[in-house]
Structure formats: C-alpha cells, structure tokens
Amino acid sequence: MVCLAVQEQAQKRPLILVSGFIHDVSDFLEEHPGGRHLLVKMIGKDATTAFFGGVYDHSNAAHNLLAMKRVGVLHGGHPHGLDEKLIPPSQRLKIARYNELSSPYASSAWSDGEGMLGVSGELVVVQDWSLDVW
Numbered sequence: 001m002v003c004l005a006v007q008e009q010a011q012k013r014p015l016i017l018v019s020g021f022i023h024d025v026s027d028f029l030e031e032h033p034g035g036r037h038l039l040v041k042m043i044g045k046d047a048t049t050a051f052f053g054g055v056y057d058h059s060n061a062a063h064n065l066l067a068m069k070r071v072g073v074l075h076g077g078h079p080h081g082l083d084e085k086l087i088p089p090s091q092r093l094k095i096a097r098y099n100e101l102s103s104p105y106a107s108s109a110w111s112d113g114e115g116m117l118g119v120s121g122e123l124v125v126v127q128d129w130s131l132d133v134w
C-alpha cells in the first residue's frame with residue numbers, strides 16, 4: 001500500500017487543510033491579502049480554525065476561492081470532538097491510492113500510477129481515526 005504523509009507532500013508543494021479538504025495554494029501565496037507568511041505557517045497543517053475566524057473570518061469570495069484550490073479530500077471527513085484532542089490531525093493524515101480504498105471515493109478511473117497527490121485529484125488523503133488499521 002502506498003501511503004504518504006501529508007507533511008511529506010507539503011514539502012514539495014504548499015498544501016493546506018481546511019474543512020476536510022486539501023488545498024494547493026502555490027498560485028496564491030503571493031496574492032493572499034493577509035500576507036504570504038500566514039499561509040506559509042499553515043502548510044501541511046489544518047487551517048480550518050484560522051480560516052473560519054480564529055485568525056480572520058473570511059468572506060464568501062474567499063471561501064469560493066479556497067474551494068477552487070481543492071486537490072484532495074480527507075477520507076472520513078473533518079475531525080471533531082474528543083478525537084481531535086487525543087492525537088493531532090496532522091499526525092494522522094495519510095495519502096493512499098484511490099484503488100486502495102473501499103470507500104465511496106474509490107474510483108479506478110482516478111488512478112495515476114505515480115503514488116502522489118495530483119492536481120486533478122487522483123488520490124485522496126485518508127484520515128483514519130481508529131489508528132490500528134494503519
């Protein structure tokens with residue numbers, strides 16, 4: 001099974017997690033009205049709280065812009081409740097091939113042969129909350 005940590009991927013290109021989706025912000029670092037530094041410090045991390053008012057309560061336009069930058073989705077959705085406190089989400093992210101998943105996201109049509117998260121979303125980021133599967 002090919003599993004790559006999101007942090008590893010984020011060293012190759014700027015990936016930011018918001019609301020269960022992975023976003024590639026490479027074309028936006030220099031454009032961000034809040035400054036490049038705020039995005040850079042969230043690379044490889046979950047910026048949901050910061051994006052939704054923790055640092056700045058973004059406009060609808062910003063939400064739409066964000067949605068256009070999606071390159072992956074967290075399998076199992078966005079973490080919530082006690083789970084989040086036990087193990088930080090950033091330590092529980094995995095990337096797997098679509099054909100390795102038995103989920104509604106699985107689709108043989110999306111396999112890319114590279115084992116990397118692709119711009120067209122060939123792979124999903126898998127978040128496993130029960131730990132023992134991985």
Ligand code: HEM
Pocket residue numbers: 016023025028032033034035038039042047050051055056057058059060061062065066
């Ligand atoms: C990658 C996703 C992000 C996108 C697409 C985005 C987009 C935007 C946009 C369009 C604005 C202009 C105001 C608005 O329309 O709401 C803005 C402002 C701002 N953003 Fe973001 N943002 C992102 C992530 C973040 C993160 C992670 C932070 C904080 C850690 C942040 C902090 C700010 C701040 C502080 C401003 C206000 C700048 C000012 O008016 O002085 N943003 N962002």
